[in-house]
Structure formats: structure tokens, C-alpha cells
Amino acid sequence: MIELTKEQLDIKKAAREFAEREIPKYSKECDEKEEFPWDLWRDSCKHGFVGVFIDEAYKGQGYGYLENALIWEEFHGIDPGCGFATLGTTIGAETLLVNGNEDQKLTYLPPLVKGKAIMAIMVTEPQAGSDVAGIKTKAEKIGNYWVINGTKTFSTNGSIADYAIVLARTEDSGERHRRFSTFIVDLKEDGVERRKLTGKLGMRASDTAEITFKNVHVPKENLMGKRGGGFYHIMDFFNRSRTWVAAQAVGAAKGALGFAIEYSREREAFGNKIASFQAIQFKIAEMATKLEAARLLAYKAAYMLDKGEINPVFSAMAKWYAAKIAVEIVDEALQIHGGIGYFSDHPISRFYRDVKAIEIYEGTKEIEKWLIGRRILGVQ
Numbered sequence: 001m002i003e004l005t006k007e008q009l010d011i012k013k014a015a016r017e018f019a020e021r022e023i024p025k026y027s028k029e030c031d032e033k034e035e036f037p038w039d040l041w042r043d044s045c046k047h048g049f050v051g052v053f054i055d056e057a058y059k060g061q062g063y064g065y066l067e068n069a070l071i072w073e074e075f076h077g078i079d080p081g082c083g084f085a086t087l088g089t090t091i092g093a094e095t096l097l098v099n100g101n102e103d104q105k106l107t108y109l110p111p112l113v114k115g116k117a118i119m120a121i122m123v124t125e126p127q128a129g130s131d132v133a134g135i136k137t138k139a140e141k142i143g144n145y146w147v148i149n150g151t152k153t154f155s156t157n158g159s160i161a162d163y164a165i166v167l168a169r170t171e172d173s174g175e176r177h178r179r180f181s182t183f184i185v186d187l188k189e190d191g192v193e194r195r196k197l198t199g200k201l202g203m204r205a206s207d208t209a210e211i212t213f214k215n216v217h218v219p220k221e222n223l224m225g226k227r228g229g230g231f232y233h234i235m236d237f238f239n240r241s242r243t244w245v246a247a248q249a250v251g252a253a254k255g256a257l258g259f260a261i262e263y264s265r266e267r268e269a270f271g272n273k274i275a276s277f278q279a280i281q282f283k284i285a286e287m288a289t290k291l292e293a294a295r296l297l298a299y300k301a302a303y304m305l306d307k308g309e310i311n312p313v314f315s316a317m318a319k320w321y322a323a324k325i326a327v328e329i330v331d332e333a334l335q336i337h338g339g340i341g342y343f344s345d346h347p348i349s350r351f352y353r354d355v356k357a358i359e360i361y362e363g364t365k366e367i368e369k370w371l372i373g374r375r376i377l378g379v380q
């Protein structure tokens with residue numbers, strides 16, 4: 001059982017009120033133009049909603065992943081694209097908090113919560129996404145620098161971020177998963193080339209880019225965590241980030257269900273409100289039940305993390321299930337709207353496009369189930 005405390009309920013309420021008031025000003029235009037909502041991001045930082053899981057020592061609020069999830073849920077309930085764009089600006093801070101040294105944390109974390117910098121995490125490459133150990137980007141130690149060469153793709157915030165956690169191959173031999181290291185790379189360094197990727201189906205307010213590193217010299221002090229431990233530092237990230245991804249899905253599903261309820265009460269057919277038809281009532285019942293189950297799973301995964309219990313199975317279950325039901329709920333919500341839901345004037349069509357991404361990034365739905373199944377069965 002997870003009962004939210006008064007403080008957690010207050011945080012959720014404050015996030016909902018802010019999101020309801022501010023996000024609609026940006027959602028349609030940022031989606032249409034594939035533009036990042038700069039003012040919304042600054043305002044969200046000013047109001048203390050960004051990076052709340054970051055410790056107070058690094059100017060964060062020092063809350064947990066549960067409080068973080070509550071905020072993500074509320075922002076995504078209004079608009080998934082703007083929610084992701086705004087709150088996703090700290091992406092990568094999850095592993096920096098765990099694996100970075102004190103100097104790195106003091107340098108790179110405070111600007112994220114103050115609205116002075118944006119971060120990215122660069123793992124995926126054109127030839128390797130799910131197979132993280134299949135990446136080719138290389139970092140070679142030359143004197144006091146690591147020299148990075150390679151290409152990263154689909155990086156959230158890639159063309160607007162100030163710095164990024166970059167996974168690169170540093171060892172030529174040894175166990176397959178121990179050949180990598182993570183670096184904090186200043187994206188203004190010589191040799192960093194960035195290309196914004198346009199044409200995403202959804203989440204279009206969120207920036208996505210391809211980045212090429214050509215002999216980029218990174219000071220040796222910017223190695224994050226252990227040399228050879230990079231693969232595991234990325235897994236540390238996923239174990240934590242999947243709680244906010246699950247919350248994205250819960251929020252989007254909640255928003256879509258809200259639209260469906262409202263429309264069912266208004267729309268008439270055959271001389272009655274469509275809410276009076278049992279077929280519609282069954283749809284709403286199924287949507288609401290799935291949402292409740294996903295929310296419990298998402299809160300539980302975050303709560304376990306906050307208790308210090310790092311269990312990849314719970315994060316993966318929450319992420320997989322919440323994304324799955326979000327796709328289903330948004331689909332049914334659009335169906336309930338009939339033809340009007342199919343047009344861009346209604347936000348449900350945007351939700352429909354946005355939620356699909358949640359089944360792909362931070363581990364596809366197949367990878368999540370693979371992880372859960374292997375762990376339960378004890379199979380390597």
C-alpha cells in the first residue's frame with residue numbers, strides 16, 4: 001500500500017495547477033512547429049518542478065523519485081510533449097548523482113534545477129539501441145584527455161543541451177559489458193557536430209538530435225564513475241529513469257481518460273448522451289481500471305527506489321505496463337471522440353501520437369519484458 005503524505009499531495013496539486021495554467025499556452029504551437037518551450041522550461045525551474053530528485057546539496061529539492069513521478073504525471077496529463085520537453089531537461093542527472101564525484105555533481109547539477117543549463121544522455125547509435133554494448137563510439141586516452149570519436153542518435157535535448165553523459169568504448173578487450181566508460185562532455189567543445197532531427201510522430205516539443213564527435217578532447221577529470229563501468233552506469237540511469245517514464249504514461253493516460261469522460265457526458269447520439277450507452281461505460285471502466293493499476297505500479301517502483309531498494313524488475317514492470325495501457329487508453333479515448341478526435345484541433349490526437357514513444361525509449365517494451373522474464377526465471 002502506498003498512501004501519499006500531505007506534502008506529496010500538495011506537490012501533486014501544485015504541479016497540476018501550474019500545468020493546467022501554463023502548459024496549454026505552448027502545447028499546440030510547440031507540437032506543430034517542433035519547438036522547445038523555452039519560457040515554460042524556465043518558469044517550471046523557477047517554480048521548483050524540475051529535477052526535484054536532486055539533493056539539496058546540489059540545489060535540488062532533495063525529494064525522491066516518487067515526488068518526481070507525481071510532477072511528471074501532472075505535467076503529462078496536460079500535454080505529454082511539453083511535459084517531456086520541460087521536465088526531461090535533467091535527463092542523465094540520475095546516473096550523475098549516483099556515479100559522479102563531488103566536483104562533478106557540484107559543477108553540473110545546480111544549473112539544471114536553476115534553469116541555467118540543459119543536459120542529455122547519449123547512448124543510442126545508428127547501429128545500436130537496445131543492444132547497448134553494441135555501440136561503437138570510442139574514447140582514447142591521450143595525455144590528460146580522452147579523445148572521443150563516433151556518432152550518437154535520437155538524443156533527447158541533443159541540439160539544445162549544454163552538456164551530456166556520453167557512453168563510449170574505452171577498452172579493446174575484456175568482458176563484453178566492461179569495455180565502456182561514461183564521460184561528461186561539454187557540447188560546446190570543438191569537434192561536436194549536432195543535427196536536430198525533425199519529423200517525429202509525437203513528443204515534438206521535445207528536442208531530439210544526432211551528434212557526431214570528431215576528435216573531441218574531454219579533460220580526464222570528466223570521466224564519470226569507473227573506467228570500464230560505463231555500461232552499468234547507464235543501467236543505473238535506466239533503473240531510475242524508468243520511474244518517470246512510467247509516470248509520463250500514467251499522466252498521458254489520465255489526461256486522455258479525462259477527455260473521454262468529458263466528451264461522453266456531452267455528446268449525444270440516438271437521442272441520448274453517449275455516456276448512457278453500456279458500450280461506452282465498459283470502455284471507461286476498463287480505461288480507469290488499467291490506469292489505476294499502472295499508477296500503483298509506477299508509484300511502487302518510485303517508492304522502492306526512494307527506500308534504497310534498487311530492483312530493475314519493478315522499474316521495468318512499471319515502465320512496460322504503464323506505456324502499454326497508455327497506448328490502449330489513448331486509442332480508446334480517441335475512439336470515443338469519433339471523427340472530431342482524429343483532427344489536430346483536439347488535443348487527444350496529439351496524445352495519440354505522443355504516447356507511442358513511451359513504448360520505445362528508455363528500453364522498448366520487448367526489452368522490458370525480456371528483463372523481467374529473465375530475472376524471474378533466473379536465466380542469464
Ligand SMILES: Cc1cc2nc3c(=O)[nH]c(=O)nc-3n(C[C@H](O)[C@H](O)[C@H](O)COP(=O)(O)OP(=O)(O)OC[C@H]3O[C@@H](n4cnc5c(N)ncnc54)[C@H](O)[C@@H]3O)c2cc1C
Binds near residue numbers: 203
Ligand atoms: C523520442 C525518442 C527519444 C529518445 N531519447 C534518447 C536519449 O535521450 N538517449 C539515447 O541514448 N537514446 C534515445 N532514444 C533512443 C531509444 O532509446 C532507442 O530508439 C531504443 O532503445 C530502441 O533502439 P533502436 O531504435 O536502435 O531499436 P533496435 O534496438 O534496433 O530494436 C528494433 C526492434 O527490435 C526489438 N528487439 C531488439 N532486441 C531484441 C531482443 N533481444 N528481443 C526482442 N526484441 C528485440 C526492439 O524491441 C524493437 O522493437 C530515443 C528515442 C526516441 C524515439
